[in-house]
Amino acid sequence: MITRAKSNPKTTRQRGIRPRADSNLVVLPALLALQSDIASCTICPSLKPWRKFGPEVYGHASTGYLLVGEAPGYVSWRKRRRFTGQAGMLIRRALWTVGHPRYRELEDLFYMTDIVKCHPAPSANPASNRSPRRVEIEACSSYLLRELQVLRPSAIVTFGRAAAESVTRAIEQAARPGESSSLTGQAGDRSSASRCMWKTEVLPFPHPSPRNQVAILKQYPSMRAFEEAVARTFRRLIARLENRTGREA
Numbered sequence: 001m002i003t004r005a006k007s008n009p010k011t012t013r014q015r016g017i018r019p020r021a022d023s024n025l026v027v028l029p030a031l032l033a034l035q036s037d038i039a040s041c042t043i044c045p046s047l048k049p050w051r052k053f054g055p056e057v058y059g060h061a062s063t064g065y066l067l068v069g070e071a072p073g074y075v076s077w078r079k080r081r082r083f084t085g086q087a088g089m090l091i092r093r094a095l096w097t098v099g100h101p102r103y104r105e106l107e108d109l110f111y112m113t114d115i116v117k118c119h120p121a122p123s124a125n126p127a128s129n130r131s132p133r134r135v136e137i138e139a140c141s142s143y144l145l146r147e148l149q150v151l152r153p154s155a156i157v158t159f160g161r162a163a164a165e166s167v168t169r170a171i172e173q174a175a176r177p178g179e180s181s182s183l184t185g186q187a188g189d190r191s192s193a194s195r196c197m198w199k200t201e202v203l204p205f206p207h208p209s210p211r212n213q214v215a216i217l218k219q220y221p222s223m224r225a226f227e228e229a230v231a232r233t234f235r236r237l238i239a240r241l242e243n244r245t246g247r248e249a
Contacts, residue, residue, distance in 0.1 A: 030150050031061060034143070038117050043139045047118040051077050059107040065237055066153040067110035068144075068167055070160040070207060071132045072119040082112050085129075087208040090223075091159065094230035103238050110157070113147055115166040116140050137166060145170045153200055155237055160207035167202055203233055 035055045042050050053072060057080060075085035083091050083106055095106060103109040116132040117140055148170050158164040206216045206226070213223065220226040 031058075031147075034146050034150060038143055041117065041143075044118065044136050046133065047116075047120060047136060051119040051121075052117050053077065053082060054080065056080075057082050057107075057112070059110050059112045061111045061151055063109055063111070063241060064151075064154040065110045066147070066151055066156045067106060067112045068156060068158045068163045069112070069114045070163050071114050071116040071129075073129050074119055074121065074127055077119045082106070086210060090208040090227055091230060094227050095234050097227075097231045098235050098238065100238050103234075103241075109234065109237065111147075111151055111153070113144070115144055115163050117143060132162065137162060141166065141170065145173050148174055155201045155203060155240075157203045157205070157233065157237075159205050161204075163207075164202065164204035171200065171202070205230060205233075 073085040076082050116136050120130050120132045122130045158167050216226050
């Protein structure tokens with residue numbers, strides 16, 4: 001049985017965000033207990049008042065794709081929709097340029113999460129963002145591991161070095177003898193391999209924050225080139241889904 005969480009039609013039209021192809025976001029029953037545990041977590045005093053997303057904004061689990069960020073941004077948390085701040089909109093635009101009628105929004109293509117589940121704010125300005133601290137990442141690491149174990153994604157797209165490192169560690173924790181997982185770098189070359197329960201591909205990108213532009217421009221000739229690289233990855237993942245659907249038909 002699949003439980004469907006209803007979306008808020010008002011939020012789907014904010015600031016140029018187009019309506020989803022399917023307004024009912026699929027939440028697998030196996031994820032409900034995990035989402036409940038995340039929602040009730042108050043482990044980190046540094047993250048009080050523990051601003052986090054509700055279960056209606058995780059996206060689709062059925063595609064087998066996972067999108068991992070570092071932490072909720074304040075703007076996205078206020079809008080109750082992931083990746084709707086300035087940095088997140090670059091990721092959304094990349095998918096829009098693909099122009100696929102079924103996978104118009106990130107929610108259509110991915111189950112989405114963060115390595116830190118609560119919005120990290122500087123104490124002097126609760127309405128701004130800061131990078132998550134190592135102790136906060138470690139406190140949330142069991143949730144990321146459980147998400148991987150439940151979802152068993154075939155591909156994981158990460159944004160930010162901390163997100164890529166956390167996903168790699170979680171895959172290594174999930175290791176079991178006899179099965180392998182290929183960790184694939186941004187350029188498509190195999191960068192490392194871990195023993196794991198399932199085969200997955202990790203596609204890491206720099207964090208798209210404007211504060212990270214210097215680091216991004218060390219890897220890409222321009223921000224436009226960075227956005228196009230993200231779009232190419234999305235296009236390839238969609239093509240893989242369509243090939244899978246064709247084989248099952």
